[in-house]
Every structure is written in C-alpha cells, then in structure tokens.
Amino acid sequence: MSTQSIELTNVIPPIAAATTRPTYLMCAPKLYDVSYVINPWMAGNIHASSRGRAAQQWQNLYKAITEVADVELVEPQPGSPDMVFTANAGLERNGIVVLSSFFHSERQAEERHFRRWFHDSGYTVLGMPRETPFEGEGDALFSTDGTRLWAGHGPRTAPTSHPYLRKALKVEVVSLHLIDPRFYHLDTCFAPLQGGYIMYYPQAFDVTSRNKIEAFYPSSKRIIINEADAVRFACNAINIRRTIILNDISRELTTQLESRGFHVVQVALGEFLKAGGAAKCLVMRLDPRQLQRKSLLTGKTSRDHLLCLTPPEPMPASSPSVSQTPSPSTDPS
16 A cells, blocks of 8 residues: 555635534434443443433534534444544544544454544545554643644553554644543643643643643633542543633633633533543544545546555654554455
C-alpha cells in the first residue's frame, strides 16, 4: 500500500468557513450495553443499563447539540456495544483522521467500522501500529485555538503514540500522565474551554502533568472541580462556542461557568455513566469542510487507501522505543 504524498484527484472549489457550523460524529445506542468490564465504572453494571432510558438520554443530548451544531451519524454494529462512544473512534484535523488502536480486544472490532465510515466520508485515514495503543479524541484534545494538542497516556493510550500524532498532524503535542483509573481517558478529567479556560480535576494527573497545565493556563483561567463533580464526569463536556453541554453537575460549578459567560446545558446521562462515559465521550469533532468537499466530488473520495503511520524520526530521547511499524494491509472497505 502506498504511503506517498496525498493528492486530491478532483478540483474542489473553496468553502467559506463562515457558512459552516461545528460538526460532530455520533452513533445511536441501538446496540448499547455494558457487556464486559474494561474500566472501574463497568464493574457491577454488566447488562444493568436500560436501553430504553439510554435511547432517551442520547436523544436529549442529540437535541441539545443540534441546537448549536450539526451531527453526522455512523450506524452501530453487532458485537460493538461501545461504538456509541464515538470520541474513541479517532482524532481528526484538517481532513486527516488518526484512527484509534484500542488497548482492549473487546473494542478492537470497532476500528474497521469507523475506518469504513471515515473512508466513505472522504477523510484521509492514518492507522496506528497495533502495538501502539491510542484511543482517539478520548485521549487527545486540542487547545481551543488549535495550536497545541494535549495528549493523555495511562490506562489506555501509550505515550509512544504521541510522536506519531505530532508527525501526522503537524502540531505541538504536550503529554499528560493519568494516574487515577477512574479517569482512564483525558476527556474524563480535562476540558479546554473557549476564552482560554481549562476545566479539570487535578488529582487525576501526576505532579509533572499538573505543572504543565498550570504553566500554560494562568490561575484566573483554571476551573478546578471537586471530586463530587469529577465523578459525575463534569469535565466530559462538549464546548461549542459559549455553550457547554454536559451531564448533571453541582449548582456551584454551574454558577462558576455561568459567571465566566458560558451557557450551561445539563443533560442527564446516567445510563452511559454505567459504562464510564458521558457527553463528550458520545461525540467526535469533525471538520465540516471535509464533508462539504466530499459532497462536491463526483468520483472517488479524496483518498481510497488506509495509510499507516511510520515511526517518527528521530524519536524524542525521553520517549520509550516504538517497534517498527508493520506493513499496512489493503483497506477492507
């Protein structure tokens, strides 16, 4: 399979950014269930979630999002009950998707389904080596100005994935180490917000990571949440301009956010908490311009191969060694 430079096969007229709304990928919970235990929240909740209540809660979230943004849908697939958590599908920037390489075998079947959707939607898809766990937007969040990528590592994502992200997306990557197993993805405890704010739960990070956060965000821009709000997944928030959509939170945190000019929309998501997810876990941010370009193409999409990331050279001295990237196989989609 070719890893040559990427070229568009059609001339595509420019699209004015002003005409687009933020766009997110979601997956309806038709097949959602807690079928296994791969995080502390799932323990004791096997088959304990009500699909009917989950459907209503998801619909409420969908309605709240579509008031201020557009939504694309991927069809759920049998055997992948966690597909509803689309934040873990991959990470997208400027039409390039770095596909997730799931740590747990229980979720690895999702990769081919998401790969097919991104491929069919015109995205260039880059695949991580299997031996390099990376769980997409769940562990990788851009600063609101897009100049840096905060990348988590710990229970799910390996730090060796971060040089790949730096190379693929051409962005500064800052690594943050997660140390509390309850907050197994970065987006469960860390939320960059419009206006240069950060909402986070400091105890989820090691000292070095906390120092990095504090060095970047002045104290006036830090919204530090307590444990009670943290375990409600308050940081698992969707921020669309001045609107923040999230699970039920305390009155105190609501007041803090509103005092900074945010419109807070609370959506009860208790059925998804049983699997260790909330609002942000249920969406993945997409570049709407890429979807518009795809609709203008009359032939093939912009790239009909699954590319594979090769090891960055040189590797940073502080990063663990990464095994040689396996030869990519033909995209089954």
